[in-house]
Amino acid sequence: MRNEVNEIKVSYCEKLGVIDSMPLTDSEQVAKLLYDNWDGNTIGLQETFKVLLLNNANKVKGTYQVSTGGINAALVDVRILFAVILKTLTTHIILAHNHPSGTSRPSENDKEITRKIQKAAELFDVRVLDHLIILPHGDYFSFSDEGLL
Numbered sequence: 001m002r003n004e005v006n007e008i009k010v011s012y013c014e015k016l017g018v019i020d021s022m023p024l025t026d027s028e029q030v031a032k033l034l035y036d037n038w039d040g041n042t043i044g045l046q047e048t049f050k051v052l053l054l055n056n057a058n059k060v061k062g063t064y065q066v067s068t069g070g071i072n073a074a075l076v077d078v079r080i081l082f083a084v085i086l087k088t089l090t091t092h093i094i095l096a097h098n099h100p101s102g103t104s105r106p107s108e109n110d111k112e113i114t115r116k117i118q119k120a121a122e123l124f125d126v127r128v129l130d131h132l133i134i135l136p137h138g139d140y141f142s143f144s145d146e147g148l149l
Contacts, residue, residue: 053084
């Protein structure tokens with residue numbers, strides 16, 4: 001029997017200057033940023049769930065694609081989501097996913113995963129600022145603006 005274990009390394013490499021970027025201040029600004037960086041070839045095809053990682057000044061550290069799903073759902077593994085959030089020492093997050101159907105209203109599953117993530121975030125002192133549903137033509141729904149967050 002060997003007394004060796006695997007070494008686990010955690011890393012985060014900042015390529016763009018977060019300090020020099022402008023803080024995000026409203027859902028319209030966030031929706032535009034997300035839409036402009038979404039894959040235009042798949043936004044109307046299949047659901048994708050992403051997280052926008054922010055520092056405590058609401059400046060973007062980066063974005064992470066948590067999952068890619070089917071036509072009307074994307075499974076979110078909260079453990080993977082928080083592995084990324086904790087690895088990047090993120091203090092604020094904005095959740096986002098697309099609705100290929102063009103329907104802006106959140107489903108019950110959308111509301112439930114938001115509550116689940118919020119509950120987990122509280123344990124790590126991470127603030128969930130919003131959850132946006134991005135539509136293929138650029139419109140959006142904001143949980144925060146609609147009082148659901």
